[in-house]
Amino acid sequence: MMPAQGTDTRPPQDARTHAGSGPAALAAGILFGLGLALAQMIDPLKVLAFLDVSGRWDPSLMFVMGGAVLVAGVGFRLVLRRPRPLLDGRFRLPAELPLDRRLMAGAAIFGVGWGLAGYCPGPAIATLGLGNPESWWFVPAMLVGAGLERWQSRRARSAAPMAPARDTANS
Numbered sequence: 001m002m003p004a005q006g007t008d009t010r011p012p013q014d015a016r017t018h019a020g021s022g023p024a025a026l027a028a029g030i031l032f033g034l035g036l037a038l039a040q041m042i043d044p045l046k047v048l049a050f051l052d053v054s055g056r057w058d059p060s061l062m063f064v065m066g067g068a069v070l071v072a073g074v075g076f077r078l079v080l081r082r083p084r085p086l087l088d089g090r091f092r093l094p095a096e097l098p099l100d101r102r103l104m105a106g107a108a109i110f111g112v113g114w115g116l117a118g119y120c121p122g123p124a125i126a127t128l129g130l131g132n133p134e135s136w137w138f139v140p141a142m143l144v145g146a147g148l149e150r151w152q153s154r155r156a157r158s159a160a161p162m163a164p165a166r167d168t169a170n171s
Contacts, residue, residue: 039064044118
């Protein structure tokens with residue numbers, strides 16, 4: 001059963017926190033950033049060369065992405081065999097929702113932005129520490145865009161009519 005459109009399926013903030021989750025998230029973020037740097041995914045010229053399939057195409061990032069998909073696939077299969085995660089009471093997997101216009105538009109905007117700037121969110125944040133002036137422009141613009149999307153989603157949810165309650169006594 002899928003949640004109704006516009007329904008926030010995330011648990012309350014206090015249910016998602018655990019004493020060990022902060023240091024674990026920091027360690028995972030550092031490892032992710034190091035992986036991005038090692039794979040040269042924080043270099044926008046390298047990314048743009050990968051996206052330039054009709055010019056001087058550099059396929060090396062395809063191997064990075066393929067390796068990431070392989071590691072994630074194996075990791076998920078192993079971790080989900082456990083009865084619960086190490087730092088939480090239960091697994092919190094995203095709900096399976098259908099492909100809709102908002103998702104497709106967001107993916108298109110993301111792709112255009114990635115193709116124009118050579119950055120996506122992870123590498124852009126990782127390059128802030130390198131003092132790359134492009135990322136100092138890109139990251140605030142990205143945060144403004146994310147904030148506008150969140151504001152628009154909340155506004156749309158509050159304007160949506162509530163579904164009438166079902167009378168189960170007479171069913």
